[in-house]
Amino acid sequence: MGAAMNGTTRLLLGGILALSVLYALGALVEVGDGLSLTTLLGSWPTAVTAGLAAASLLYEARRRARGTDDVEANVDGADAVGALRFLGFSALAWCAGAVTYAVTGLITPSVAFSLTFGDLFALFALPLFVIGFTRFAPLPRGVRPSMRHFTDSYVCAAALFSAVWLLLFAPLYHELGQGTGFLAFALVYPIADIAVLCLLAPLVFTSPHSTRRAVLIAIGAFVIICGADLIGAITRLTGEPLAGGIEHPVRLLGFALLGSLPWLIRERAGTTPRKITGRGLYRFAPEIAAAVAVFVSTIVLTWGALRLEGVAPVLPLAAGSAVLVLLVRASGLLEENVTLTRIVHTRERHFHELARNSGDVILILEFDARVFYVSPGAAEAFGYRLDDILAEPVTTLIHPEDLPRIGAAMSAFKRGASEGIHLRARVLAGDGTWRHTESTASLYEQPGEPDRLLVTTRDISAQVALEDQVNHLTFHDGITGLPNRAYLEERAREVLTRRELAFGPTEEVAAIFLDLDGFTAVNDSAGHTFGDYLLAQAARRLRTTTRAGVTLARWGGDEFSVLIEEGAHAQQVVDLAERLVRAISAEPFQVADQEVVLTASAGVAFAERGMDSGELLRNADMAMARAKEQGGGGRLEIYAAHMHAKVVNRLELQTELRQALADNAFTLEYQPVVDLETSQVTAVEALVRWRRGDELVQPEEFIGPAEESGLITPLGEWILREACERVAMWRASDWDIGLSVNLSVKQILSPRFVETVAGALEETGLPGRVLTMEVDEEVLLENPGEAVERLAELRRLGVRLAIDDFGMGYASLAHLRELRVDAIKIDPSFIRDLGQDGTVTLLTHTIIRLGQDLGMDVVAEGIERSDQLEQLRSMGCGHGQGFLVARPMVAEGVEALVGGGAEVAL
Structure with a gap:
């Protein structure tokens, strides 16, 4: 039933077993007239147990219908509420049959052998049990799957009945010498039980994982009840209680286990689903069960034919019909196998044609990243020979920074992922360059073979290079190579948003604006080309002065801006602004054969809580403007007066x-x-x-x-x-x-x-x-x-x-x-x-x-x-x-x- 049961489950099952053992021990206690205690009690204990089982099942069905516990169980066609309700009705019918037996005393040897209302109730319980069980483990859908299931179930039932007949009932039939009508009444329960058991047993292997535990408990309870019915049939034929009336404790055990089903499935509804690989034997449970049953019955029949002088007419009918149905079933399987083989070959041919004519590289990989198949021309597309591709795992060609993503994708498939995964990775080409690729990986399943990965890869290096070029032109200045105004605005927006979402105190976010004093006059007198060289040199000086956690950009004209993103306090921001100003005026700029002396004016603004990026940058720009108004020449101004006072006070x-x-x-x-x-x-x-x-x-x-x-x-x-x-x-x-x-x-x-x-x-x-x-x-x-x-x-x-x-x-x-x-x-x-x-x-x-x-x-x-x-x-x-x-x-x-x-x- 999966994982180990907890203490409550073990206690419940132990109690059921102990109750049944105590009841069974009553068969050893004689109370007079050769009757055991179990025989004297008769069907009353089983009637009470069946009634309690019905109450337990119907209560749980009602509770689940009112609540939300049934959500997990109603998957893959299962209906837990309906299953519990019909299983409860079947237990109620069994209870009614047991009560009828107890009242009329039909279980005693002195009463004539015939079907009674108790039997009708018990037989009516079987279809109710089938309906409830198939709500937990649905029957196959579609005409052909249904025919497969019913024919295989019939083969199993016929074979099982043949073996039971030969081993148990044939000797009694010859020994008692009764007519066929007498024997027919005795075989009603075994035939019905075998038919139902062979119909339901294969469904255990194909049941949804969410109800697998409930299905196992239900089929286990039914097997025990079938055993009790078989003992009861022998008792009816012989007229003497078998083993002191052991039928009743066995039946009580079955009803008790059925009644405990709701409590045993509350802890854990089902096991973790496994992926279907095409090789799981549980997919062919009906066929395997039929084959095993025919094999066993063949051995039993052969053994019986060697020991018995005659065989009852019912045996050839069962064996012959089973063989006939098996032949029909085998012909259907052959036709299906031929069709499936033709479909597989056709799809494989189409796959190889697509791989040959596709512009993408198509690979089939083992889970250790070794190549199982590579499309024609794939090796040459990356500058390799085919032997080079097949010799080593493809991970040896992946950029080290991209390997974690590749490993995560392969781990996801190993854990059972079924959806395709899209990846971008850099692949080492034969010429030593790294090529950008875009790949789609999916699970590749072939019946009878290990699972592999189907990978479709496309070289997107040209596309990535174009995207990088567009991004650089969009967000960088062509003269200085620095980020431009658009980049700085976007970056400031991201930094301030991140700080607003941060937990706890954060360091300062600030902006510094820098303007080159006198640049306009130089640009007008010497020309724009001269001015561009001057701006490029100024950018190099400023870049060498900044550090990590700072974004330096050209704002426009002769203005530069600096965004301090992290790792700085107010005084450090002011110190950085002073160093930037000194870097401009430290020594003259050399352009061609001329030396130009420039100074800079700077403004600093600090971001307060709730301030947006536009306001921060405007404040820094205004502070810089005030510095120029005050005469410039290396002057520094702080926008917020209280912040300025705070720095001075510090x-x-x-x-x-x-x-x-x-x-x-x-x-x-x-x-x-x-x-x-x-x-x-x-x-x-x-x-x-x-x-x-x-x-x-x-x-x-x-x-x-x-x-x-x-x-x-x-x-x-x-x-x-x-x-x-x-x-x-x-x-x-x-x-x-x-x-x-x-x-x-x-x-x-x-x-x-x-x-x-x-x-x-x-x-x-x-x-x-x-x-x-x-x-x-x-x-x-x-x-x-x-x-x-x-x-x-x-x-x-x-x-x-x-x-x-x-x-x-x-x-x-x-x-x-x-x-x-x-x-x-x-x-x-x-x-x-x-x-x-x-x-x-x-x-x-x-x-x-x-x-x-x-x-x-x-x-x-x-x-x-x-x-x-x-x-x-x-x-x-x-x-x-x-x-x-x-x-x-x-x-x-x-x-x-x-x-x-x-x-x-x-």
Whole structure:
């Protein structure tokens, strides 16, 4: 039945089997007058079981008709609701027959042998079962397929009946010496059961995969019921219950299995479909069944003829009719095979004619990419000999960058894809050039042969070259070779759209416009040709000044524009604009034998949220215009006054920071980290503050300028030594507490970073395992190789590593692979919406589970409400910090809060 059954299924089947075994054991218990317990109970248990089976099947049919469970089962012509309904009706008819037997006592040997209402009910159940079964496994459609199925079923039934007659009923017939009428009544059930069984059994192999499990269970139940009917027929002939009435437990087992069908198919409706290859034996199930049945019956009949003196007249009739039908069937098969062979040969001939006359290259490939067939002239079209094409897999001719697409397509076919796949790839020609090709690949199936791929390939190199030329002329300037105005506008639109869709904070997107001062006068006096040479030289200078993540374009006339797409802050944008201006005026331009001195005026504009590309470029153009109005000559203007003021203030702030560091104007505060389960303070995070006069400046206002100016390295060293010294003093007072310190990328990449950390630990006596260094995603975005190596050296010192603000950066999961970290700190934005946003709650729970599974400590930052605390506790989060736990405080405040007990009230 496919995959292993789960516990519920095994329990259900075990219960059914146990019930049947217990009932069967009743045949060994005598209750008087030579009767067994099973014989005494008679048909009542089977009647009850059949009734329960009918109720189960009809209930499931009604439930599926009302709900949506039947969607998956109603494929390939199957009707699960109808199948369950008719199977329920058949079980109801069997129940009525069993009740009738029990009431009238027809099963006892003393009652005359004849057909009764109980038999009529039981026989009426058979067509109902056939209708229900064929709703799960539909009969073949069409006249010829139907005739094939019915003739093959007849051959099977005749052969099977012949064997059953010879082995079971012929000896009883001779021994009892009764008339043919008496025997006819006894054979009603076996004949009907054999006919139905041979009609339905081949459908198991051709049934839809979505109902395959239900079909197997139904046919299994029917086989058991057929066995009970066969035992019952022998009982009727002999007049004595066989094996103490074993017929009843067997029938009960069949009805119980049929009634459990709805519950057994709820777990898994069917198996994964397999592709038809033309070689699967299940396609010829009726023919195989008929052949096997005839073979077996031939052996049985031969064996019987050698042992029996006479044969009843019914046997030649069954055997002869089966042989006659088999001959008719064989003649039909021969005619079909001749027709199919003729069609196959005709299609193969047409295929080769098309391949010979087609301008495309046609290949038939094995799944290892070796060539099985190649159309005539295909090798010469790419400059190869035919032997060269056949010698190696075609993947050796595919450009390395295109190989992943080819591999993905072949993998899709191996997984069962049946639709054609269109591909573009570069193919190595015999002259060493790469030719662009367009191919269509589809599955090529031939009966009796392995599956292959049919590939039709066309050389589109000329088309691609034309497209490239058109694109270049459309989006590039003919004089400077730079992208033109149309390209820059489109590129700016793409960049701003991408930034609007980005998650979390992004870097600046900005535009710089540059105008050559005095170019118009030079162009008018010396001519346009002279001016074109001058523009080309200016473009070369500007190109050498820009970097990756920047698009330089010629806007028009003597104006150039630069789009800063990524990797820059406001100050870096301004610095780039100044370098571009200096590149123009750095030295005179040499055109022919003349030297021309030019300067440039520049304007800068920054993209704000919601701003479109047109507005951004207009702002930069207006800023450049104001620079020229102010006199030009290397002047730079920023469009947004607040942005200009921000840049100026940042430069002033960096100057103040240098003085503050020299004056020792920084101080540390510590925020406790608490074990959420025990409320125990386990560590503190060191946070730097700047005393600027009477004001205490928070780190978010000066850490950025400190990093840009390089002050973060000496400031970070001071923070580390000061915090290590304080925590070492606490630990000397028998306070078991850890320390967390934040790191920036520039600190990690500083030359003596590891030596500085080692020196601080040695000087303060703080063990390395007590110190946790917190890093964020920028570690792997800026010189990741060196940064990871530095952090690995820290671990060798025994220092612990933690990922700060986990979940906010796109590289967070990559951190867990690149770095061996000991803890992750969940970003406060997750904690803020905890319990209010279902998606955020689920993500938070997932992060906690991920950390637990990887053996890491999980710390939740920003706990401010009691409901957040309770949810984190229920999720199993180990540690937390935030205003609800404790606000950042000076060292004395920490000592007063903890009071030596290292515990806070939560």
